[in-house]
Amino acid sequence: MDFNRVIDRKGTGCYKWDYLTQFFGDDTILPMTVADMDFAVPEPIVQALQDRLAHPVFGYTGQQPSYWEAIAQWMEERHGWPIPTDWLIDIPGVIPAMHFCIQAFTQPDDKVLVQTPVYDPFFQAIQRNGRSLAISQLVYQNGRYLMDWEDLERQFRGGVKMMILCSPHNPVGRVWAREELTRLITLAEQYGVWLISDEIHHDIVFPGHNHHILGKVADGYDRIVTLTSPAKTFNIQGLQCAAVILPDEAHRKAFKAQKFKAGLYLSNTLSMIAYEAAYRHGGPWVDALVEYLDGNRQYLREAFAESDAIDLIYPDGTYVAWLDCRPMQLDSLALKDYFVQEAKVGLNKGVVYGQDGDGFMRINFALPRPQLKEAVEQIRIAAEKTM
Ligand SMILES: Cc1ncc(COP(=O)(O)O)c(C=O)c1O
Missing domain, CATH: 3.40.640.10 (Type I PLP-dependent aspartate aminotransferase-like (Major domain))
Incomplete structure (x- = not known):
């Protein structure tokens, strides 16, 4: 249950990590997009699959x-x-x-x-x-x-x-x-x-x-x-x-x-x-996961608490969070490009989720906390620059 472990997912056909050039025009960014987690699957699942694979x-x-x-x-x-x-x-x-x-x-x-x-x-x-x-x-x-x-x-x-x-x-x-x-x-x-x-x-x-x-x-x-x-x-x-x-x-x-x-x-x-x-x-693993994700959620709250540019809509559940970036006065497409260029992260454009999502961005926070901290700090600094 080492949720801090950084796992290289590139080269696995990973929808989040292997199509960065196509979706963001930049292969070097950190994607916080597609709703899966950058964590290893719990061991009992891997074991059960391996046991089954032993049968030819x-x-x-x-x-x-x-x-x-x-x-x-x-x-x-x-x-x-x-x-x-x-x-x-x-x-x-x-x-x-x-x-x-x-x-x-x-x-x-x-x-x-x-x-x-x-x-x-x-x-x-x-x-x-x-x-x-x-x-x-x-x-x-x-x-x-x-x-x-x-x-x-x-x-x-x-x-x-x-x-x-x-x-x-x-x-x-x-x-x-x-x-x-x-x-x-x-x-x-x-x-x-x-x-x-x-x-x-x-x-x-x-x-x-x-x-x-x-x-x-x-x-x-x-x-x-x-x-x-x-x-x-x-x-x-x-x-x-x-x-x-x-x-x-x-x-x-x-x-x-x-x-x-x-x-x-x-x-x-x-x-x-x-x-x-x-x-x-998998029950005990899920309990540990939710605790870890809650730590990430709390970190997001602290990071944006003083921000004039971004309001975090604090999630009750899920590992995606909704960021109100309207103070930055950019539409969703411009926000996406801005965060790629200035913060080196990929976020989902809010307008994809409906017209009322314009000016918002979705962030996936299911990743190791050290990576989350670095990325969020970059987002926060980039956002403040527009104010
Ligand atoms: C609300 C919601 N429903 C469904 C899905 C995808 O479901 P499935 O892959 O089982 O079709 C997602 C994936 O992000 C989701 O967030």
Whole structure:
């Protein structure tokens, strides 16, 4: 669990580190972009993969009962939600699952709502499936983002069929309170709106906050789909594993029909091994990880506390943070170039997450603290120069 260890990821086809010239025009910068971590995967996962690799055949593989049980056990022990294993459907990723939900539970041209600023593949999932994108902007108030209840009600009344919730929220870092989720479910139930809850960041939650799985809070409302995954938690995004939790049998059938229509039947042999090992043996590692990330989060807060140029929106969870750079008076594209040139770091442009993200940048803080400190100091100094 040496989170301070610097690991060279270049040359592994790493999406964050190996495409710097293409995305930033500079191969020497430190990327704080794509939401994976520059940390080694926990040892029990590596061991389980190595054990499996010792067997020389990698033919078609199905899930063992212990695989489903491991997921159900994690949901119960870490999230207080005991679920039967037959509610689970395997899927290579949360985003493909979102596409299938849209296909299964809405019709062409139906309105599907997201709350911006939000992880941009949400937009594409809606638009590439020929649905109409409805946007409700989150309200930025006293350094925190809140749901705009009046706007949500107006839009639900106006015919929205589905909403995709990001919980915890990427990029603004909110872990939604139980009261907020209850209120959302009540509103959705009133208008029969489907709620698709992307909970991929659900294990990275900082002290003082509790994550509530939407499907657990639902209490009988059956138009709720929970999308879960060990990918962010254990840094195994490249293995492509996720699961859908759907309590209603008819809904599961409708979801699976779309999955099968796309020709997706069996799963990846190694991803199943990693998924199960993560949930069976990874608990202590996650506790240590969250503590370390919390240290990084606190460092960010200290670093920007006195800054006139950047306000940090202090995240409740996730390992991305949202920086309000509007005092610098540059748009997102100019900010991206400025930080590359002046601070030698790569950040994500806020406008990618919605028009209301212009003037903001997203920073990934899941990296060894000495590197984080150096990069953040460069960002802080560069930002002050514009004031
Ligand atoms: C909110 C959110 N959902 C989904 C994903 C990607 O999910 P997957 O790789 O399982 O499709 C990410 C990755 O950054 C994310 O932040």
